[in-house]
Amino acid sequence: MLDKVVDDHLIQLREICDQKQNKGLIEGTIIWFNYFEQHKRFFASLFRSKGTLSFRRKLLTFIMGKINKKLNSNAPLNQNIDKNIILKFLGTAVMGVMESYVLEETNGSTEFVAKQVGELIQKNI
Secondary structure: OHHHHHHHHHHHHHHHHHHOOOOOHHHHHHHHHHHHHHOHHHHHHHHHOOOOHHHHHHHHHHHHHHHHHHOOOOOHHHOOOOHHHHHHHHHHHHHHHHHHHHOOOOOOOHHHHHHHHHHHHHHHO
16 A cells, blocks of 8 residues: 555656756756655655665665666766766665655755755766
8 A cells, every 4th residue: 555655656756757857957856855845744754664665765766767867977977987876876865865854854945955956966967
């Protein structure tokens, strides 16, 4: 049952990502964080629970897939680093900030945090 609800949220996130493709990375990240803000109680309970490994794996795979679409693995910054390592590193970082945000361990508004994450991603892809 929980997996179905998680899958439904990931479908909604995919739709949001498809709709924001013509937006800049930072503006798109703000839209994405707003979704998590709107569903904060749900995601907070998942992040707090020890038994939601499936959710974490699905979310990480989703984030890595979205980063992969924007990643320039030929950029000088990424030339000597395995693409899967880059994706795992950035995906885990985004998910960690998202978790901290949802659990209210991060200071700042949704827009502030999202802009910071967007800028960090932009600098590393």
